[in-house]
Amino acid sequence: MVIILKQAWGSQGLTSDQASNCFCITPPALEYAGSVGALHAFTAQGAHVSVASFQNVGIHLSLKGACHMPGKFEVYTDKAGEFRFRLKASNGQAILASEGYKTKASCLNGVESIQKNAPNDARYESKESKSGKFMFNLKATNGQVIGTSELYESAASRDNGIESVKKNAPEATVVEVTA
Template sequence: MSGKFVIDKASNGQFYFNLRAGNGEPILRSETYVTRASAEHGIESVRKNAPLDERYQRKDNTKGEPMFTLKAGNHEVIGVSESYSSASARDNGIESVKTNAPDATVQDNTK
């Protein structure tokens, strides 16, 4: 089963998406966008940038847990990962984004 982008609406009425792996686990979450079209453009940016290792910033969150961000060519963050239990689990998450994002389907829960 391949991955999918799921577009949802936040409580403030803005849009965001999650990239989910084939097993349904979330692997990347976007910022919020004012319009659905902007969220869709964000998905296209993730598709384009996901295969490029230099677009990932491997870091720790405020609790010291490994996580990563995915950045566009302009260095803006386009997605943030969940927290991971180890650096190797985080690296597996990055590989999952690289594998799933380019061909992931889109499920729009806002229509």
């Protein structure tokens, strides 16, 4: 659950769909406890503070990540002129990258394939590199690799990366960026 003071919505960049998954309170609900008191009350319940501003903007608290903010696919042109995408989690960390595509339409089809295949455990191939680091590929139904992870120091971190793709990809937005 995310708790957001109503006047802080715009500054949080929430879409109406994301806001509908959040519980909102008005400033008077926090006034009796005071902003700092409210912060302590929420952190005592295991809250993770993702954004905190106690002035006129308000406070935004995320209770154990229950209100998920989707990631995004960044589509860009590489130095060789090919189209690529990378999936970034809601925290901004890149969690999956594509191969190069000759056309933007093909690249966007790759994004759609990621979104379709990401929830399916059978589509992930967990691997260990020659250097002893861990990674994974996400494959389409035809077995073709459609996304590759970064290298991780441990198998557990790699597995967390897979879970992050499963969580972020299906609802991720697509944005065009410069490389």
